[in-house]
Amino acid sequence: MDIKHAKDYLYWLYYQYLLITCCYVLEPWEQSMFHTIFITVFAMVVYTAYVFIPIHIHLALEFFSQLLGDQRESTVAIMK
Amino acid sequence: SGLKRGHTPFNEHFEQAPMYVAVFTYVGFGVGTIFGYLRDFMRACGLERCTFAAEREEQKDFVPLYQDFENFYTRNLYMRIRDNWNRPICSVPGPQFDLMERITDDFNWTFRFTGRTIKDVINMGSYNYLGFAETDANALKTVADVLQNYGTGVCSTRQEMGNLDKHLELENLVARFLDVEAAMVFGMGFATNSMNIPSLVGKGCLILSDELNHTSLVLGARLSGATIRIFKHNNMQSLEKLLRDAIAYGQPRSRRAWKKILILVEGIYSMEGSIVRLPEIVALKKRYKAYLYLDEAHSIGAVGPTGRGVVEYFGMDPEDVDVLMGTFTKSFGAAGGYIAGKKELVDFLRTHSHSAIYATSMCPPIAEQIIRSMKCAMGLDGTTQGLQRVRQLRENTRYFRRRLHEMGFIIYGNDDSPVVPLLIYMPGKIGAFARRMLDKNIGVVVVGFPATPIAESRARFCVSAAHTREMLDTVLNALDELGDFLQLKYSRHARSSRPELYDETGFELED
Numbered sequence: 001m002d003i004k005h006a007k008d009y010l011y012w013l014y015y016q017y018l019l020i021t022c023c024y025v026l027e028p029w030e031q032s033m034f035h036t037i038f039i040t041v042f043a044m045v046v047y048t049a050y051v052f053i054p055i056h057i058h059l060a061l062e063f064f065s066q067l068l069g070d071q072r073e074s075t076v077a078i079m080k
Numbered sequence: 081s082g083l084k085r086g087h088t089p090f091n092e093h094f095e096q097a098p099m100y101v102a103v104f105t106y107v108g109f110g111v112g113t114i115f116g117y118l119r120d121f122m123r124a125c126g127l128e129r130c131t132f133a134a135e136r137e138e139q140k141d142f143v144p145l146y147q148d149f150e151n152f153y154t155r156n157l158y159m160r161i162r163d164n165w166n167r168p169i170c171s172v173p174g175p176q177f178d179l180m181e182r183i184t185d186d187f188n189w190t191f192r193f194t195g196r197t198i199k200d201v202i203n204m205g206s207y208n209y210l211g212f213a214e215t216d217a218n219a220l221k222t223v224a225d226v227l228q229n230y231g232t233g234v235c236s237t238r239q240e241m242g243n244l245d246k247h248l249e250l251e252n253l254v255a256r257f258l259d260v261e262a263a264m265v266f267g268m269g270f271a272t273n274s275m276n277i278p279s280l281v282g283k284g285c286l287i288l289s290d291e292l293n294h295t296s297l298v299l300g301a302r303l304s305g306a307t308i309r310i311f312k313h314n315n316m317q318s319l320e321k322l323l324r325d326a327i328a329y330g331q332p333r334s335r336r337a338w339k340k341i342l343i344l345v346e347g348i349y350s351m352e353g354s355i356v357r358l359p360e361i362v363a364l365k366k367r368y369k370a371y372l373y374l375d376e377a378h379s380i381g382a383v384g385p386t387g388r389g390v391v392e393y394f395g396m397d398p399e400d401v402d403v404l405m406g407t408f409t410k411s412f413g414a415a416g417g418y419i420a421g422k423k424e425l426v427d428f429l430r431t432h433s434h435s436a437i438y439a440t441s442m443c444p445p446i447a448e449q450i451i452r453s454m455k456c457a458m459g460l461d462g463t464t465q466g467l468q469r470v471r472q473l474r475e476n477t478r479y480f481r482r483r484l485h486e487m488g489f490i491i492y493g494n495d496d497s498p499v500v501p502l503l504i505y506m507p508g509k510i511g512a513f514a515r516r517m518l519d520k521n522i523g524v525v526v527v528g529f530p531a532t533p534i535a536e537s538r539a540r541f542c543v544s545a546a547h548t549r550e551m552l553d554t555v556l557n558a559l560d561e562l563g564d565f566l567q568l569k570y571s572r573h574a575r576s577s578r579p580e581l582y583d584e585t586g587f588e589l590e591d
Contacts, residue, residue: 022108
């Protein structure tokens with residue numbers, strides 16, 4: 001029963017995707033073409049996110065911590 | 081708004097959908113356009129067979145006969161979902177009707193009939209407001225008698241030999257129904273507008289026309305040769321500004337005063353379901369000395385305590401409106417139109433209107449159908465059936481609109497208008513909605529781009545007095561289910577959790 005619910009839910013999601021992108025009105029070969037292009041673009045976006053976002057976040061955190069770290073050191077020096 | 085009539089306020093809603101809906105709508109149209117260009121390219125290259133109109137080989141060097149690019153939308157988007165329009169009906173368009181089943185093998189370019197008939201489809205698209213589209217032999221007895229006596233064709237124009245005593249009887253009855261001096265009837269509703277406006281105004285006159293006026297009014301205004309200026313839909317500030325500018329500045333180059341200023345409005349606008357703000361327009365017209373032409377195609381018989389249109393709905397005097405126009409197609413189950421007003425106006429039209437001089441007059445059985453339905457609506461046949469129908473229509477309208485609001489759909493228009501547009505927005509959902517409703521045995525009319533703004537496609541329901549509560553409940557349950565399945569419930573207003581009230585009699589029965 002759960003498998004059936006899951007399958008129905010997935011079909012419903014696929015149907016919403018067809019309706020929103022207006023693929024519902026296209027002929028089958030046009031739909032295949034659109035699916036191919038869409039999945040390719042989506043895969044490229046996911047790959048780019050996977051490769052670049054962690055590195056950029058790490059660099060950004062390093063930059064800001066360095067900035068804050070320098071400030072703290074300079075005030076301590078004046079106080080002495 | 082502060083517009084009040086009697087005790088009930090003037091309630092109109094035109095809710096805007098959330099932003100993501102507009103984004104998805106444009107995305108959908110973008111995808112459709114890209115594939116449209118692709119298919120056009122393939123047809124031009126010869127990779128695909130052309131199935132629409134094209135010139136013969138010998139004429140390819142001439143000036144083109146068919147305008148290809150203007151039909152881009154028709155060829156590439158409308159064709160794909162074309163099976164939802166022009167469906168052939170094979171019974172009377174009452175509250176239920178029979179459809180001929182047809183299927184397509186080549187994606188809607190051609191259709192073929194399977195031979196089966198889909199029976200008892202609930203009719204939510206026909207303009208049958210008072211339910212006079214019926215086949216009951218008792219009700220149609222006088223019509224059958226007239227058919228026996230007069231035959232079907234008139235074979236002449238009104239000016240020559242086509243002026244029957246039935247027409248005179250009908251005109252007197254229409255004048256009595258609307259409480260005016262005189263009326264004239266024509267064989268076709270569209271032609272009533274497009275052929276009579278040119279005889280009322282001409283060059284040197286000014287026409288102020290509402291943004292969303294029907295094609296017949298626009299065509300009549302253009303044919304007349306007068307200057308046309310458009311004011312925003314039902315917007316009195318816009319109309320007043322145009323009136324003041326017209327009177328202050330006069331005609332464009334000569335600065336002379338305009339010969340006549342005519343305001344063209346409709347009683348109920350059929351794409352929006354909104355009702356005209358008649359008291360304010362009449363006040364403006366009296367102040368700036370303009371004339372008012374009111375097209376009551378959808379409102380005659382459908383609004384007002386006794387069904388006499390928007391003039392009665394607002395409790396106003398019919399003498400305030402200079403030209404009252406309407407059609408018999410919607411509430412009286414017949415065909416044709418009328419123009420009513422002062423006797424001088426109607427006598428002028430009898431000799432000067434194109435439709436009166438050249439068009440064939442109304443055929444006698446149709447005239448008798450209008451006579452019998454109008455007598456029924458007025459109560460002259462001795463029963464209260466007419467008043468019951470008007471009240472049933474009002475109850476059905478209020479119930480249907482209230483339930484749709486509660487379910488969370490976006491509905492346009494006035495609470496009292498029997499035309500209910502339900503917004504769908506996305507082009508992909510138009511075809512899906514109409515097909516799935518037909519699978520559930522309910523016939524609906526969906527409207528898209530050229531008739532509505534591009535991002536606001538809708539389904540238009542026409543409530544009828546002949547619909548029973550069970551039929552409306554069936555339709556509402558189907559809409560509820562389909563609304564969840566297709567995600568059409570865009571409204572952001574709080575939903576009422578009140579239980580349904582079946583006996584809604586109460587304050588609206590005052591006259």
